[in-house]
Amino acid sequence: MGNERQTNSEAKLRSITYALFSQLTASPYEAASAVLVLPPADMPTVLDELQQALPYPVDFSTLIEVAQRLSSTDAESLRQDYASLFEVGSDGPPLPIRAELARGRSPERKEELVRFYEFFGYKLQPSWQWAPDHLSVLLEFMHFLTYQESQLSEADDIASYRTAQRDFLERHILDWYDQIPRGMSNLTLEISPISSTYYQTLFETLGKFLHLDFAWQQKNLGGSLRSSVDESSLITGY
Amino acid sequence: MKGPKLTRRSFLKGSALGATGLMLKYASPALLHAETVPVARYRGVEDVYRQKWTWDKVVRGTHGTNCAGACAFNVYVKNGIVWREEQQAEYEASGDAPDYNPRGCQKGLCHSSYMYGKQRILYPMKRVGRRGEGKWQRISWEQACREIADRFIDISVKYGPDAIGMGSGTQMVIKFGTLAAFLRFAAITGISVPEYYSGVGDLPTGAYMTLGTPTVGDTIAAVFKSKYILIWAANPAVSRIPDAHFFWEAKYNGAKVVAICPEFNATAMHATHWLNPRPGTDLALVLAMIHTVIEDKSYDREYIIEQTDLPFLVRTDTHRFLRESDFLQDGQVEVFYVWDQRTGQPVKAPTTTLRLGDLQPSLEGRWKVQTRDGLVEVTTVFELVKRKMADYSPEWASGVTGLHPQVIRQIAREFAATKPAMIYTGYQACKWLHGDLIHRAMLLLLSLTGNIGPEGSGLQILNSVRADGLFAFAFAGIDPTLRMVSGTTWDYEKGNMKQLNEQVYGKDLAQVIDTHYQTSIRQGWFPSYAKQGWKMGIFAGNGSPGWVASAKQWREEAFDKLETIVVMAPDMGFAAHHADYVLPIAHHYERVDIMFHARLPYIQVLDAAVPPLGEAVDDWTAMYRLLAAISKRAKQRGIKPIEDVVDGRTVKRDFTKYLDLYTMNGQIKGIRDVIQFVLDRTPGVPKVTVEELAARGIVRVKGSDSTMWGSPESPYHTDITDSVVHKRPYKTMTGRQQFYFDHDWFIQFDETLPTYKEPLRLERYPLRFIMGHARHGVHTMWRDHPLLLQLQRGEPDVYVSAEDAAQRGVRDGDLVRVFSPAGEFIAQAHISHGVQPGMVFMYHGWDPMMFPTRHNFSSVICSGGLIKPTSVVGGYGHLGHRLLQFAPNQTYRDFTVDFERYQPVTPQVSR
């Protein structure tokens, strides 16, 4: 019983972290008001609590520090620069915010992604169905899985969700995600210094978190479940 | 199986970590409203594959781009995503020709991946850096429309609405509902609409001059009915992929298919014969074929006497037709004469019918006739043709074209002896300065051999659908004051092309062109746009300055000087990159529309398989939002109506009413209503609702039993059958297929008859620059698709001969600088033995953004200001300012270039 409680609280913490990063990587233009363009005011506190509580040694301090320096006058720069980085560009956006843009056309991957969502009952709103591979959506799905896990009590159920998280993270996020922080550091596009620092820190921090979370899951799952998949056994549907 | 209970909590309450619930932004609200979500049992990724893959829906669609394909597709949708498309393949045949299946091409078949590509414009954007710097601010539709509306109103009030020009690309004009909405938008607002039929050098003016209509052509199945097909200045194996099978089926059916093109291309590869005249010398080849037909007397005497002006009499002293006004002071100038063999005197040619009755017109001879000017000599047009063609022997043509005289004779003789015979051509010929002469000569060859009218014959370019429904919608309840302007002369004036003409072709030629153009304006034959400022440019439907001939000059003189540039497009490209505002437009599978395509007896639907990506909307909605903002801002700002004079008529333009006018006071709620309005009023369309059309995908049009568009029932308009079968006069000055033009300027430039004129070339630039439609793109559409780029060289390339490359030390794959006096571009050298020495060939459609210096092939085109004087003639029968019928074509060919190996010193990306 004590173990389950611990599992639940770990899952909850991870769930909050994924929710937070999903929100931070969403387009600021989707925010209802300009205030929300900035990270939530209590984000530094939340991050601080999370870095202390997460079951692995994650360091959010730089992100906290950068976020604390943001002021309401930076909102417009952050919005504009997010668009310039991820939403528009002369040759398409310079950095990929969607998996498909990062790894090139791969209908098989997209099918699997949609199958994951369907399998776990995660359904997108019609206006977002076209972008199931947007980083923010992928992170929201991780949040969804971890949240579900946090509500479970059966060991088998928990293992099921843990395995799914690991597979999903590996196959649908980590396989391309590093292109963003790498791209950020090699960026030729001129953006405002504050956006540059903020987004670079955000994506580096997120990258580290994702890798740590993946490593923790690998370790936690141990050898009880298979960690690799024979791709040839997967039959795509169309 | 029950799962965990779901709750939504605000993240901001999350600092007390334990209290946080599910925070969903993208997921369907249904997920949160569900009491519980079942727990899924997952052991490995194989589990997600156990569920059978099914489609949520299969939607009918096509690609609303100007491939002139309109192929019927099934579009497969799951979870709001288009996954793939497949040919619908339900076409039936016309007559005993093979059916129209399969239709499709590799571009359309990968649109489902392209539509999710990184080139998509997903949100309204406002420029925040310098123009072309690539710095954008994403803004709301409301902000975009409000700001554009204010500029729209200010410019309309200060300079007049004609200072706003809306260039529509082929993406817009090809979709009938959208085109109707666009024309209504333009008619309501009074903006200038450059007409890009002639404006991209596609207008078959020679066909109009000869037949009274530029839109000639039957269904593509007519090809199968032909026994001898000259594919001339066209490459259907590449540019008409869904249609091309008819050529090869005709070949298997015993027809000869002769490809005539300077480069060895995919069409030539499959043809019975390939003739490769030197680039730009096609006219010499046609004339030599006519020479052979006349020399052999293999012409169809009966046909030409009845159908053409060849028996008409011409005064040898003045080179004018003999007219009633030659005999009577108040005689009519458009009544002409033939020499009647029976009575031995000139007799008026019938004006209301082609039937000759007892008349027996002579084709040959010279006679003396007493006129008001005294006794004058007259002869027939045919005699003049004979005399003219005498100069154009196959031996002469051999020197010009490089083809052997025997080959020319053989093809001419086979063509004359085999019926029905046709010339299938695209728009390439129109792009030469003397493209009208090429078509006039082709038609003369066809006519002499009796090959205009019968099934399987004729000049096959492309017919166009009757526009009754289109214009009915555009003008319903409003003054029909559409301000359509000639794209060519608009560009000439706005782009200061006279200056370029002087620089490239010399002061003399520049002066000749300008003097005649100005005279035409003074005479009231053609309008001038000189006084009209151009302050705001709206580019829709993939209209782009990247395609304007002499683009560099035009950009610097016109485009860059615009106060406001708005682009409405689904994909990024040069125009969007340089815009002040960019509005995202829905792509092919995200919108509803209809397409007519004259090569096919079907109406094709585009249905919305999925909602538009991001914040994109269809063009109807984009224009709706703009007009809504204009009306709203005009009310808020108290803007009074303005008076606008169009074609001498004063129109009151009340900005506050624009939206009500656009929607017919709310009756038209969206593009579906527009389409229904148009469908209901287009002749030849069976009664059908948009919903039925969407369910069926295709609907056969009326009057399409034959492969020809001869039936008056059909939605395609052809007067030729009327004339050939029912003997109704042609809509030309002479009422006949008209080969002789006796206007002063035609006499001055020796163009009364088809005659040889060499295309212009530039000293010190030895290579002709020839272009053609690409296999891997439709204009710019899909040209940057990574999947298609993999099938090519991955970047823009120019085809050069091994000899020319070796002379310049260029190896295959090197970057080369192609240059002319007008500009330059950089591309990869593609050494090909299919290209003759002395030419550079490039498949077009590469957007300037795909080139290292952001200048594409249009930059080397020098000929953008070459307005042919005889194309601005007016006050002469059917010749005059008639947009979409008779206007000067934009010239894209009459220049030469050179190339050299390119070694970049520093990475170059200019504006």
Ligand code: SF4
């Ligand atoms: S792009 Fe045109 S030709 Fe190709 S499949 Fe689509 S409609 Fe047909």
